Amino acid sequence: MSILPIRLFGDPVLTTPATEVIDFDRQLRKLVKDLTQTMQDAPGAGLAAPQIGVSLRVFVWDVDEELGHLVNPSLDLSDDMQEGEEGCLSFPELRYNTPRSMRVVAKGFNMYGDPVTVEGSELLARAIQHETDHLNGIVFIDRLSDENRRLAMAEIRKSDWFINAQSSGQNIQMKISPHKNSHLRK
Ligand code: ZN
Numbered sequence: 326m327s328i329l330p331i332r333l334f335g336d337p338v339l340t341t342p343a344t345e346v347i348d349f350d351r352q353l354r355k356l357v358k359d360l361t362q363t364m365q366d367a368p369g370a371g372l373a374a375p376q377i378g379v380s381l382r383v384f385v386w387d388v389d390e391e392l393g394h395l396v397n398p399s400l401d402l403s404d405d406m407q408e409g410e411e412g413c414l415s416f417p418e419l420r421y422n423t424p425r426s427m428r429v430v431a432k433g434f435n436m437y438g439d440p441v442t443v444e445g446s447e448l449l450a451r452a453i454q455h456e457t458d459h460l461n462g463i464v465f466i467d468r469l470s471d472e473n474r475r476l477a478m479a480e481i482r483k484s485d486w487f488i489n490a491q492s493s494g495q496n497i498q499m500k501i502s503p504h505k506n507s508h509l510r511k
Pocket of ligand 1: 413415455459
């Protein structure tokens with residue numbers, strides 16, 4: 326297991342839709358373990374594979390002291406919504422009120438390829454929606470109200486981590502992803 330560097334906003338991998346997992350092999354199980362360890366080290370409530378530079382449809386969470394992971398998720402969202410602050414390990418220190426569905430039923434697979442269904446509400450539902458967005462190249466600031474998104478972008482431009490990434494010549498992509506939920510299927 327390894328703790329891996331977390332990609333920050335501006336890295337194109339975060340706005341690229343991730344690819345479906347086909348091989349449920351040792352490499353996938355190592356990916357789940359690396360994601361879990363990196364998330365716990367941060368610490369954070371969730372982490373998606375693109376955040377460590379791996380463009381595959383896998384994420385992990387740590388909510389209410391329960392660890393979980395999901396591969397190739399598809400979500401069924403409730404119509405009733407919740408409000409609450411949300412953050413992201415790819416946006417250090419940024420927290421904004423982000424509307425999400427109150428409940429979610431997520432279908433997918435575990436790292437051994439067994440089909441699993443995860444039902445969650447409140448924080449778990451929020452985490453699963455946030456991480457599934459990452460797999461579609463969507464980041465949480467895409468979900469903010471127009472006003473909060475403007476505030477968030479202004480805060481990002483002033484953030485040390487963002488200024489450092491720019492001055493180190495990293496390939497910065499400021500474009501906010503469009504709200505497309507379609508993803509690559511091969
Ligand atoms: Zn995130």
